[in-house]
Amino acid sequence: MIVPLSIVSLLALVCLALLASPYPFLAPGAVLGLVGVAVLYRRPVWGLLGIAALVPFEGLFKDNAFSGTKFLGLALVLILMLQLALRQIPETRLRSNIWRPLVGFMMLYGLSLLLSENMDLSLTHFRDLGVGLVLFVITLLIGRELNLDLFCRVVTLSVATTCVMAMFSARYQEQGRASGLLADPNVFALLIAFTVPLALLLVMRGPSLLHRLFWGGCFILLLGGMTKTESRSGLVVLMLSLMIGLYHYRAQLPRVRPRHLGFAMLGLAILIPVAIAVMPDGYVARIQSLSILSNGARAHQDESLGRRASYIVVGSQMIRENPVLGSGPGTFPLHYAPTGYAKAFSANRKLGDLYRRAHNTYLEIFSEIGIPGGLMFVGMLGLGLYNLWHARRLWLARRDWAQADLLTHLGTSFLSLMLFLMFLSAPNHKLLWIMLALTSVLRYDAEQAPSREARP
Incomplete structure (x- = not known):
């Protein structure tokens, strides 16, 4: 019981400090936090x-x-x-x-x-x-x-x-x-x-x-x-x-x-x-x-499938250029944005749409x-x-x-x-x-x- 009592004492001091601070309305939150921590200490699996x-x-x-x-x-x-x-x-x-x-x-x-x-x-x-x-x-x-x-x-x-x-x-x-x-x-x-x-x-x-x-x-x-x-x-x-x-x-x-x-x-x-x-x-x-997949995805037939095909093209090029350690975590959008695919699929859209992730975790990890x-x-x-x-x-x-x-x-x-x-x-x-x-x-x-x- 020593550890829970120490936690209670610590959060009690926090509550007193909040009451004396310019933000006394935060004190009830500390009390709720105290209850939550006490419950999680007894039943950590409830937190999961x-x-x-x-x-x-x-x-x-x-x-x-x-x-x-x-x-x-x-x-x-x-x-x-x-x-x-x-x-x-x-x-x-x-x-x-x-x-x-x-x-x-x-x-x-x-x-x-x-x-x-x-x-x-x-x-x-x-x-x-x-x-x-x-x-x-x-x-x-x-x-x-x-x-x-x-x-x-x-x-x-x-x-x-x-x-x-x-x-x-x-x-x-x-x-x-x-x-x-x-x-x-x-x-x-x-x-x-x-x-x-x-x-x-x-x-x-x-x-x-x-x-x-x-x-x-x-x-x-x-x-x-x-x-x-x-x-x-x-x-x-x-x-x-x-x-x-x-x-x-x-x-x-x-x-x-x-x-x-x-x-x-x-x-x-x-x-x-x-x-x-x-x-x-x-x-x-x-x-x-x-049904168009049997003949290959074309952007004019389905923009979504065409865009996903473009991710594969760009990702494959990245793998060929850096097969061992890749270009760095999270850098796929930097390679995709300068391509013509990004411009074609971002027509009449905001600039942020140029920088797209691979929408494929495996392709993204490999590239x-x-x-x-x-x-x-x-x-x-x-x-x-x-x-x-x-x-x-x-x-x-x-x-x-x-x-x-x-x-x-x-x-x-x-x-x-x-x-x-x-x-x-x-x-x-x-x-x-x-x-x-x-x-x-x-x-x-x-x-x-x-x-x-x-x-x-």
Whole structure:
């Protein structure tokens, strides 16, 4: 109890100082901070849940120097450092097979940073990536206390809430496309694609019909939100996730009776026409435009596909010019802006549109950090996916179907993140680094389960 009392004393002094300062109205905030720190000290995992829940609402805090997410992150860092120093958390929790590729990637990243063409851009990129690295360490330390069912509920509710806001309010739309509280509709689509497998898990695990109906409603909201984003990449990733789910539950198909099949066909007969009727015309046109890929993307046929093709051309040239260490983190826009592609796709737009990111995390990493660094990054994500597959195989060998189902849905969500990185520049996405650390935690739990069961 010595540490909590010291924290109370410190914040009490802060409150007294604020009351005596020209800003006494800040004193209640210090009291709330005291309560928050005390709760996080007892339950640090609640802070991790809070960070995951606030990811869809980051747009609310973009103009604030100190947001709720930053408060939770800073408080967790200080609390966990203190608990490590007091040996309340064993250092062995930091062990992970992800460290080897991650350390290799960061070493190459550091060399590329030192030789960067623009140090200011590279330092900004490093600062953003540092947030993900901190979350990776935090999740390793407290991930074993994380209630994964609660994690699924929190993420599903937060993303479904933003879907409601985006579907029924033009304020949360970008040029007619739903973006929620985020700046890019595709980033919003990434969150939805990540959450859909989690929502389906809650539907399957619902303890009662009422629970299953509630989570089924959230699932429908997620599908509606995906439709409003008009994201073609989101639709592709979503369909792949549903196919993985069908393959995983294929053993349960023989349990379907003819009467169940009849109800399913009736539901599809109603759902498909309704979905087509409510689907925006622009989304249908965007989906149909994918047919031109067989003949090559042309800007006059589809500007978005043409622009993405130009990113590949510029990124490939950057890789040829600097294959080992790249041009420096965050420098892709500097190479893209002087090209004719930037001018062609920025007609009648503001000057800032000339400086565009690659909208492909893998292409961006390979072109900015170099081929060795890119391979380390891809290997790191691939190892994370293997961790989930290995853990699922262990649970299946023990005939623990509930844990195997959980690993399948979490693995599908992580795979959705990995696939979406081909359409977005998001190497610092918070959920990516949280899930990357969770893969090590879940594999460790699966491997240690027999010894735990053997304990009296």
